Amino acid sequence: MSIRELVVLGTSSQVPTRYRAHNGLWLTWDGDGLLVDPGEGTQRQMLLAGLRASSIRHICVTHFHGDHCLGLAGVTQRISLDRVPHEVPVHFPASGQVYFERLRHASIFDDHARLSPRPIRESGTFVGPSYTLEARRLDHGVDAFGYRVVEPDGWTMVPERLAARGVRGPAVGRLLREGAVVADGGEVRIEEVAIHRKGQVVAFVMDTRLCDAAFELAAGADLLVCESTYLATEAVEARDHGHLTADQAGRIASEAGARSLVLTHFSQRYPLDAPFEHEARRRFDGPVVAARDLMRVPVPPRRTA
Amino acid sequence: MSIRELVVLGTSSQVPTRYRAHNGLWLTWDGDGLLVDPGEGTQRQMLLAGLRASSIRHICVTHFHGDHCLGLAGVTQRISLDRVPHEVPVHFPASGQVYFERLRHASIFDDHARLSPRPIRESGTFVGPSYTLEARRLDHGVDAFGYRVVEPDGWTMVPERLAARGVRGPAVGRLLREGAVVADGGEVRIEEVAIHRKGQVVAFVMDTRLCDAAFELAAGADLLVCESTYLATEAVEARDHGHLTADQAGRIASEAGARSLVLTHFSQRYPLDAPFEHEARRRFDGPVVAARDLMRVPVPPRRTA
Numbered sequence: 001m002s003i004r005e006l007v008v009l010g011t012s013s014q015v016p017t018r019y020r021a022h023n024g025l026w027l028t029w030d031g032d033g034l035l036v037d038p039g040e041g042t043q044r045q046m047l048l049a050g051l052r053a054s055s056i057r058h059i060c061v062t063h064f065h066g067d068h069c070l071g072l073a074g075v076t077q078r079i080s081l082d083r084v085p086h087e088v089p090v091h092f093p094a095s096g097q098v099y100f101e102r103l104r105h106a107s108i109f110d111d112h113a114r115l116s117p118r119p120i121r122e123s124g125t126f127v128g129p130s131y132t133l134e135a136r137r138l139d140h141g142v143d144a145f146g147y148r149v150v151e152p153d154g155w156t157m158v159p160e161r162l163a164a165r166g167v168r169g170p171a172v173g174r175l176l177r178e179g180a181v182v183a184d185g186g187e188v189r190i191e192e193v194a195i196h197r198k199g200q201v202v203a204f205v206m207d208t209r210l211c212d213a214a215f216e217l218a219a220g221a222d223l224l225v226c227e228s229t230y231l232a233t234e235a236v237e238a239r240d241h242g243h244l245t246a247d248q249a250g251r252i253a254s255e256a257g258a259r260s261l262v263l264t265h266f267s268q269r270y271p272l273d274a275p276f277e278h279e280a281r282r283r284f285d286g287p288v289v290a291a292r293d294l295m296r297v298p299v300p301p302r303r304t305a
Numbered sequence: 306m307s308i309r310e311l312v313v314l315g316t317s318s319q320v321p322t323r324y325r326a327h328n329g330l331w332l333t334w335d336g337d338g339l340l341v342d343p344g345e346g347t348q349r350q351m352l353l354a355g356l357r358a359s360s361i362r363h364i365c366v367t368h369f370h371g372d373h374c375l376g377l378a379g380v381t382q383r384i385s386l387d388r389v390p391h392e393v394p395v396h397f398p399a400s401g402q403v404y405f406e407r408l409r410h411a412s413i414f415d416d417h418a419r420l421s422p423r424p425i426r427e428s429g430t431f432v433g434p435s436y437t438l439e440a441r442r443l444d445h446g447v448d449a450f451g452y453r454v455v456e457p458d459g460w461t462m463v464p465e466r467l468a469a470r471g472v473r474g475p476a477v478g479r480l481l482r483e484g485a486v487v488a489d490g491g492e493v494r495i496e497e498v499a500i501h502r503k504g505q506v507v508a509f510v511m512d513t514r515l516c517d518a519a520f521e522l523a524a525g526a527d528l529l530v531c532e533s534t535y536l537a538t539e540a541v542e543a544r545d546h547g548h549l550t551a552d553q554a555g556r557i558a559s560e561a562g563a564r565s566l567v568l569t570h571f572s573q574r575y576p577l578d579a580p581f582e583h584e585a586r587r588r589f590d591g592p593v594v595a596a597r598d599l600m601r602v603p604v605p606p607r608r609t610a
Binding site: 014015016017018021022040041043044047048063064065066068069070071073074077078081096099102103105106107108109142 | 375
């Protein structure tokens, strides 16, 4: 399975509404699921989205406000109930360890969950088989980190070039691993027979006021998921509460060179989401969508460079 | 407002399903709301049912399995956010105090909630303005209590009889309070001018295997809410896991002299709920309904005796 897509579980800030569940995000990355900020009800939203606990490979908590973590209790118990055999690293701000522990052991259950706590102090990089996960400190009043999923750059082999240089069989794999190989006509370097392929990047900039880290997380992202709790008319309130406006989200996407933008985490005061898209589009030329619960958004195909 | 009705928030056991939220029950009792066993997602189910956190007067947790308590975290934070001014007693098995505390302080929030923990050891009675709340130990493997809301018996005055005996004005209130009053023609006792009115009773028999306390809680209840996780074909499994079948729920309603029965807390293995009703009706003559999320069930009008 090489599906890479965002699955939106919940899109409200602070409290759920009739139309929006508590915040929750899921990134399907080939066979892996990365669960980001499970708000209350995430286990049911996963079910409605057709996502299984056994697919969870990482859990990333940006911070310990309830709409970003209360679902951890139910998700943990579902992981346990389903006897998920693998270890699931849970990344979270180190200062919130006590909340992690409370949610991890929130009620009585027959505990088979293999959660592996990964408290983050200043920043962090976690290397996975086909991506790295980077955390960077945001500015939200309480300790908060954004996350960035980065696929290493790679190469797309051009069969005609390989054939022309006589590279075949196991030599192809060696060329990929080592960057050069000796074939019939002498040394072949990978850039002679392959096209450089930029790895895909997905960034999660959740609760924060405008800060450098937001731009750094979003840098060159194929898909940027960015909170936009407020519209620009409430810019002062946004800053005071450590949040972004849709205008600022658009600015981050644009200045950081992101390719597409998903807005989410809307204050319940706004009855419609179209103004969020409208506002961000004035800043950012790429595709913009205001997330709705259970929406799926593909990660744009890799760029060739 | 003299509405007395059950509002069903969630009806699944253990895990939510596509069709059923995690367990959750609400009793509207005139202006008061009694929240029983808030499973995960209760704050949103309340919203969908049009119930406000400010209406919560008591929270009753039967036991600390996740489907009966995980919603406490979100409900607490909603009570806080809405600045509910009154104290909310939370009743729960004393041995689960640690879980209460974890859910009470599950994440970072600006805490204005006035929850008053009321751990129960063996049983308990809590007197409210227009009802008492009784707790009785059930048999579920982990400490568990059922609850019973009891309105004191009272009197319905018969205006013609009052007029005939010359009881009027403030004497009516005194008669109600003191049981007798001296009027124009001498002493008048209340039973001479009023009809005895049995108070309404609503019982919550949640997770338990068959036990005496289930019958005691249900005794004479106008409305009995009873778990029926299983059908009778799984009676052995039900007993082993500390649960009831629909057949047993029907038996409890019948033998305890309940007037109406609401079944809930269904195992996700059963695709349909009609067999639960069918099974209970073979035991119990009164109205039986298998609960669905957001269903409202009126408490039957008082009986006169």
